[in-house]
Amino acid sequence: MDDPPTEIENIVLLLTEGTPKQQETTINQYFTPTASFTHPFCRTGSFQNSRLLIHSIFRWYKIMSPRISAHVLGIAYDEKNMVLYVDIKQVFAIWFVPFHRSPVRLTTKLSLTRRRERGMPEGRRYYIQSQEDLYPVDQMVKFFAPWGAGTTVVYTWHFIATGFCVLLAIAFAWFTALQERYATGKARGVEQVFMQGVEGIAERRIHGRQRRIDGRQAADQVSEAASEFKQSLLANLDADTDELVQRQRGDNESTPAIEQFGKMQVVT
Template structure:
């Protein structure tokens, strides 16, 4: 990606709504071979390309973590062939090379007749980026294997090092327990808020005693120490 904020919505739509070929092309173009993936229900740790022999054959298969991410997205499309998705906002933190996208999606399992159950969920997708030199085919020149090609670099692009999907608990409950579990968790959150208010009302004397006996003396000691330090500095001058 040359402009992550402008391009990431199209990348997300191709991964979640595209054909198998579109999914593979997007992953090959934008994800690093050893990219990682974290989701409440699955995880792909980062690992580079490895040769694996298919059992009972002489066929060698090259696998890496990006291939497993592809299989997750393909399974995602099999479970829900028709996915409605909107990218509401995107923000790029250039200091940490982090890209944040807030997403709304409607997930419908094909085996459920007449779409009587749908998971309408919200999430924040965090993408960890790397700004790397690329060759003439806009593929990354990776330091561990492509040092000899650095002289052939043709600019730099952003690539996805890893993806982390963050859901609130009540959101991912919609996937696994659609019949009221999310609402029950919402009620539990309200009850926990009520307990917090009751705890403060009943135990405020404990807080007051703690602040008087511990916090206030410590603060006074710090202020006195800072004052002494200033005096010592002035004397040295």
């Protein structure tokens, strides 16, 4: 491809609505030999000549549904990362399953690469390095649970899950308030210790091993800072002690000495 956002719609239509020969030619022309394909029901991986597996997947796709209706609804191009996002609506019908018809909507993510081919002194072209078909759950179930049955189950589960979210959000409103107090520096005592523990667990699980390494470095820094603070505190304490001793000596020099002899005091 010379201009991916402009050319990709025609490529998608050739892959879905084209003849088997057009489909094969399109894959050979626009996919790299090591291209990968990922779908909720299958995956190829990337290795030398992995494109042959993509041929087989699209061929079986065409066998199951010889006629496919596809429409490209939108295209977004991340030029910096060379990624195309294609919003597609298609109707897929397995001919040997009675009354099967699956109108689905998906987003196809195409990761591109640039390669210089022989006989192309003017520059490099874009090729598809990986294709990932992203289906919402309610769309994916249409492949194996047609006639609206799968969609009904998914929608029912979605509403139940939303209800649980509402109930649990109300039940744990105290935790949300505590999070806000901790984030704004208003948490004190037990609240602060509790949230530090929660945040620590989340950080370790999110960042994994690297976070544990950073944690050890942070612990070393805290230990070093504590040592410096201790030394500073001792130095200040010594200075205060010296000042107090000097002050007491001055007081003693200005005050007559008193000696105690039994019940008598002798002033010298």
